Amino acid sequence: MPSRTDSEAAHKFGFTPGQVVQEFYYDEDVDMALRESIERVTGEELADEDFAETTDAAIIWWRSDDGDAxxxxxxxTDAAAxxxxxxxxxxxxxxAGRPGQVQAADVEDAATNAGMHASASVDGAKDWLAMRLVVRARGV
Incomplete structure (x- = not known):
C-alpha cells in the first residue's frame, strides 16, 4: 500500500497504477525518493530513454548545462514520440539558486517550439521544480 508521501507525489503528478513512465536525462543528481515514489505508485519501473513502446507519461531531468533551448x-519532440x-x-x-537552474521561460519556449504548452508547475521534489507540458491537440 502506498505511503502518504507516495500518494502526495501521485496526486501532484497525476500518476496512477499501471502507467508506463519514460525517464530522460537521468543522472546522479536526480531525486531518488521521487523516482522511487513514482515507481511504487505506478507499480512499474521507469522506462529508460531507449524504450520504444507507447508510454503514458514522461519525466525529463533538465539542467542548464544539458543544452540550449x-x-x-x-x-x-523525442519524448512525445x-x-x-x-x-x-x-x-x-x-x-532557483541551485546549480543547473533553468528559467521557466526557456522551458516554455522549447515547449512551444515542440508543439506543446505549459499547463502547471509543481514543487516536484526538494531541489527540483516540475513543469507539466501538454501536447497540443492535432489541428490546433
Missing amino acids: DDLTDLL NLDDGGDIWVLSPK
Whole structure:
C-alpha cells in the first residue's frame, strides 16, 4: 500500500497504477525518493530513454548545462514520440539558486517550439521544480 508521501507525489503528478513512465536525462543528481515514489505508485519501473513502446507519461531531468533551448525542443519532440494521446511530459529542473537552474521561460519556449504548452508547475521534489507540458491537440 502506498505511503502518504507516495500518494502526495501521485496526486501532484497525476500518476496512477499501471502507467508506463519514460525517464530522460537521468543522472546522479536526480531525486531518488521521487523516482522511487513514482515507481511504487505506478507499480512499474521507469522506462529508460531507449524504450520504444507507447508510454503514458514522461519525466525529463533538465539542467542548464544539458543544452540550449533547441536541444530541449529536440528532446521534447523525442519524448512525445512514444507518448499515448493525452499523456503528459514533466520537465524537472533545479529550483532557483541551485546549480543547473533553468528559467521557466526557456522551458516554455522549447515547449512551444515542440508543439506543446505549459499547463502547471509543481514543487516536484526538494531541489527540483516540475513543469507539466501538454501536447497540443492535432489541428490546433
